[in-house]
Amino acid sequence: MPANLPPQYYELEREFRAERDTREKLRMAEELLAMMPKHKGTDKLQADMKAKISKLKKDLEQKDHQHGAAAHVPAHDHIDKEGAGQVILIGPPNCGKSSLVDVLTKAKPLVADYPYSTREPLAGMMVFETIQFQLIDTPPISSELYEPYMTNLIRAADIVALVCDLSDPQGTDALMVVIEKLREKRILLGAAGDPPAEEHRHIVKKTMVLGHKAFEGDFEPILARLRTLFPSLTILATSILDDQSLDAFRRGVFEVMNIMRVYTKHIGEEPKLVDPVILRRGGTVADAALAIHKEFLAKLKFAKVWGPGKFDGQRVQHDFELTDGDVIEFHI
Ligand SMILES: Nc1nc2c(ncn2[C@@H]2O[C@H](COP(=O)(O)OP(=O)(O)OP(=O)(O)O)[C@@H](O)[C@H]2O)c(=O)[nH]1
Ligand SMILES: [Mg+2]
Numbered sequence: 001m002p003a004n005l006p007p008q009y010y011e012l013e014r015e016f017r018a019e020r021d022t023r024e025k026l027r028m029a030e031e032l033l034a035m036m037p038k039h040k041g042t043d044k045l046q047a048d049m050k051a052k053i054s055k056l057k058k059d060l061e062q063k064d065h066q067h068g069a070a071a072h073v074p075a076h077d078h079i080d081k082e083g084a085g086q087v088i089l090i091g092p093p094n095c096g097k098s099s100l101v102d103v104l105t106k107a108k109p110l111v112a113d114y115p116y117s118t119r120e121p122l123a124g125m126m127v128f129e130t131i132q133f134q135l136i137d138t139p140p141i142s143s144e145l146y147e148p149y150m151t152n153l154i155r156a157a158d159i160v161a162l163v164c165d166l167s168d169p170q171g172t173d174a175l176m177v178v179i180e181k182l183r184e185k186r187i188l189l190g191a192a193g194d195p196p197a198e199e200h201r202h203i204v205k206k207t208m209v210l211g212h213k214a215f216e217g218d219f220e221p222i223l224a225r226l227r228t229l230f231p232s233l234t235i236l237a238t239s240i241l242d243d244q245s246l247d248a249f250r251r252g253v254f255e256v257m258n259i260m261r262v263y264t265k266h267i268g269e270e271p272k273l274v275d276p277v278i279l280r281r282g283g284t285v286a287d288a289a290l291a292i293h294k295e296f297l298a299k300l301k302f303a304k305v306w307g308p309g310k311f312d313g314q315r316v317q318h319d320f321e322l323t324d325g326d327v328i329e330f331h332i
Contacts, residue, residue, distance in 0.1 A: 003041045008201055021148035022063060023077060024185075026056040031201070077149035078156065079123050083132035084278045085257045088154055091163035092174035093140035096212045096240070100163070101137035103240045104249070109137045116140060121153060128250040130276055131261060135161075141178045151185045159256055160189055160207040161249075164226060166219040166237070172229065191232045208234040208256050210249065215239050260324035262288050271306070271327040279322065286318040288328055299332040 009032065016028040033049045036042045064075065079086070089097040093115030101109050105124025110117050118139045125132045136157065139147050154160060162178065165171045179189055188195055189207040209230050211223040214237035226235050236252050238245045260283065261276035277291045285305075289297040304313045307326035322328065 003045055004037060005042070005045075006035065009035050012201065022056060022060050024148060024151060026053065026060060027152075029053045029056060075149075076121055076147070077152035079121060079134075079136055079153065081156075081158075082123075082134045083125055084128075084259060085158040085253065086134045086136065086156070087126075087159045087161050087253055088136045088138060088157035089161045089163055090138055090141060090150070090154065090178060092165070092171075092178060093142055093145075095140075095163045095165035095168070095171070095174070097140070097163050098137050099240045100161075100210070100212070100238070100249075101135050104246060105135055107135075107137070116145065121149075126250060126253075128254050130274060131254075131278065133250075133253050133257075141181050142174065143177055146181050151187065154182065154185075154187055154205060155203065158206070159253065160205045161210055161253075162189060162207055163210045163212050164222070165213055166211045166222045167213040167217060169222075171222055172225050175229075206256060208236065208252055211235060211237045213239060214245065215242055260322065260326075262322050263325075263327045264288075264292070265327055265329050267329055267331070273327075281324075283322055284318065285316055285320045285322065285328065288322060289318075289330060292330075296330070296332070301331050303331060304329040 012028060012032055012035070016025060016032060019025045019028060029049060029052050033046065033053065036046055036049070038046070089100060091097055098109040098111045098118050101107055101122065101124050102111055104126045107122055107124025109122045116139070118137060120139065122137045124135055126135050136153065138150060138153065139145065141150065162175065164175050168174065182189060183202070186202040188199065188202045188204045190204045191206065195202040195204050209226055211219070211226050213219070214223065216239070219237070223235070223237055234252055234256055236245065236248055238249055240246070258281050259278050260281050262279055263271050263273050263276050265271040277288050279287050279291060285303045286297055286300070289300045300318065303316050303320070305316050305320065305322065305326055305328050306312050307323060309323070
């Protein structure tokens with residue numbers, strides 16, 4: 001019986017054979033298996049791929065074990081998420097990624113006036129009003145360097161902040177190298193949504209673009225070029241020397257994350273306006289209750305809400321849509 005595999009299968013299989021990084025190879029093998037139509041004609045192929053997956057897993061375990069035993073080399077391809085969202089800063093060498101993480105968080109990455117200074121990822125927390133976002137500083141991406149673990153790190157992040165050096169006349173060319181490199185790894189930088197049909201195996205990573213080292217020299221033309229190159233993306237001009245631009249970045253992350261904050265209060269008490277429940281925009285009273293506890297939602301009778309566009313203490317039902325900054329009092 002013919003296997004009837006889709007053409008994309010053969011394409012991915014070629015990449016799979018060429019790939020040298022074990023973790024990436026394992027990911028591809030799993031993707032290949034998922035792509036196989038499940039019928040008699042592919043029984044043998046499926047079994048072969050399952051065997052390859054199990055061998056790759058074993059190799060990976062062995063590698064991790066060796067690393068662990070030898071020098072406790074940390075695995076760089078995963079950083080536990082903290083806060084309301086994880087933002088990975090990526091870009092060409094020397095564009096200012098580490099400087100941004102340095103001024104926006106308490107982390108202390110190496111900042112240097114020479115390229116390729118960052119060798120490994122480093123996370124820090126950035127405060128935005130009443131919540132925090134996790135920023136990840138990363139090694140540069142260029143035609144000379146691509147750390148294989150970057151693929152998994154970027155895939156896992158909530159948002160990519162693509163940093164372009166506005167003081168470098170070749171800044172946008174260097175950016176294109178980054179974009180192409182990621183396309184090879186089947187990551188498209190864009191607004192959220194499905195990848196174009198011809199690239200359906202790619203994932204689209206929500207991206208914002210930072211025109212960095214702004215407000216000095218002749219920065220406007222490159223900024224304008226960024227706007228032309230990425231018409232659908234949020235583009236911000238930033239400088240570590242300009243606090244207003246850094247505040248705009250904090251808010252920009254919040255906007256691109258497409259989340260909102262809802263503050264809960266006990267009956268008869270004043271709201272404390274700290275530690276909000278984080279919801280997707282457009283979330284309802286029921287979503288807020290569920291975010292607290294499943295049982296809470298089951299017991300909920302109604303809620304009272306304070307916020308713009310509502311009567312103070314307006315009594316609302318489960319499907320009432322909340323907005324950022326609302327205060328809510330649950331009645332169970
Ligand atoms: N004028 C100006 N210089 C900046 C700004 N941000 C960073 N720099 C300088 O740019 C250089 C590179 O900064 P880094 O933060 O180390 O750059 P990076 O992107 O982390 O570099 P790699 O880790 O090597 O890829 C340093 O000399 C910084 O002082 C800025 O907003 N304005
Ligand atoms: Mg750096």
